[in-house]
Amino acid sequence: xxxxxxxxIARPDISPAQVETLVEELTAFLDKQGAKVAKTEYWxxxxxxxxxxxxxxxxxxxxxxxxxxxxxxxxxxxxxxSDDIMRYMTVKVDELExxxxxMMGRKDRGSRxx
Numbered sequence: 001x002x003x004x005x006x007x008x009i010a011r012p013d014i015s016p017a018q019v020e021t022l023v024e025e026l027t028a029f030l031d032k033q034g035a036k037v038a039k040t041e042y043w044x045x046x047x048x049x050x051x052x053x054x055x056x057x058x059x060x061x062x063x064x065x066x067x068x069x070x071x072x073x074x075x076x077x078x079x080x081x082s083d084d085i086m087r088y089m090t091v092k093v094d095e096l097e098x099x100x101x102x103m104m105g106r107k108d109r110g111s112r113x114x
């Protein structure tokens with residue numbers, strides 16, 4: 001099976017708890033498709049680089065997936081149908097990161113001035 005990093009942006013008017021529920025639903029959906037979700041991360045409500053559907057913010061989430069390509073195609077099809085997901089991107093990788101992603105380590109980036 002192949003390894004994938006899947007990032008999606010959910011609408012800003014839903015709560016973080018609803019985003020977590022959405023991630024759980026996507027994990028269950030991928031399990032039915034024969035894929036395994038190795039790690040999930042919620043990156044929070046962040047500003048977008050440009051407006052999407054007149055929205056300037058979005059809830060970012062990451063899923064590390066180990067599964068067949070057919071499961072990824074079905075996941076992306078479900079995202080296109082969903083009203084809660086504004087954008088998504090799936091990247092095939094050679095290996096999945098074990099620890100926290102680079103986005104999780106950026107929180108204290110601006111606090112240190114040299």
